[in-house]
Amino acid sequence: MNNKELLKIAEDARKYSHSPYSNFKVGAALLSKDNKVYTGCNIECASLGGTNCAERTAIFKAISDGTSDIEAIAIASDNSEKNEPTYPCGICRQVIIEFGTDIRIITGYSEGEIQECRIKDLIPNYFTGSDFRETK
Numbered sequence: 001m002n003n004k005e006l007l008k009i010a011e012d013a014r015k016y017s018h019s020p021y022s023n024f025k026v027g028a029a030l031l032s033k034d035n036k037v038y039t040g041c042n043i044e045c046a047s048l049g050g051t052n053c054a055e056r057t058a059i060f061k062a063i064s065d066g067t068s069d070i071e072a073i074a075i076a077s078d079n080s081e082k083n084e085p086t087y088p089c090g091i092c093r094q095v096i097i098e099f100g101t102d103i104r105i106i107t108g109y110s111e112g113e114i115q116e117c118r119i120k121d122l123i124p125n126y127f128t129g130s131d132f133r134e135t136k
């Protein structure tokens with residue numbers, strides 16, 4: 001599974017987006033280290049704070065299915081076709097880094113430019129559980 005293929009799956013995952021408030025459809029595709037793929041979409045609700053982003057939907061599906069070794073997460077939105085990459089929000093960044101500082105974030109457009117970085121590059125001075133777990 002290469003970046004382009006994973007991004008295409010994220011683009012397709014947008015179709016299940018429940019986003020009547022923002023009208024902004026987002027899709028995500030998570031690739032596990034053992035090559036399983038979990039998709040996600042954003043799910044909004046009338047109490048806007050209850051909204052779940054596409055990235056967290058995909059992560060929560062994977063974790064609750066017993067899959068926590070994550071290789072990469074691709075993200076697509078309505079901006080993808082305009083070659084404008086969509087990066088995860090602050091909450092999703094912290095949830096993603098919970099499962100590995102080196103998880104690859106893939107964004108852009110499968111038929112255009114594709115960007116890749118590591119989740120640790122998206123959070124300056126990141127704080128993880130190991131910061132306190134390893135304290136005596």
Ligand SMILES: O=c1ccn([C@H]2C[C@H](O)[C@@H](CO)O2)c(=O)[nH]1
Binds near residue numbers: 019022024026051
């Ligand atoms: O990376 C992102 C950015 C935004 N959204 C969702 C949240 C909300 O439903 C809508 C507008 O912010 O897009 C995501 O799912 N992922």
Ligand SMILES: [Zn+2]
Binds near residue numbers: 053054055056089
């Ligand atoms: Zn988010």
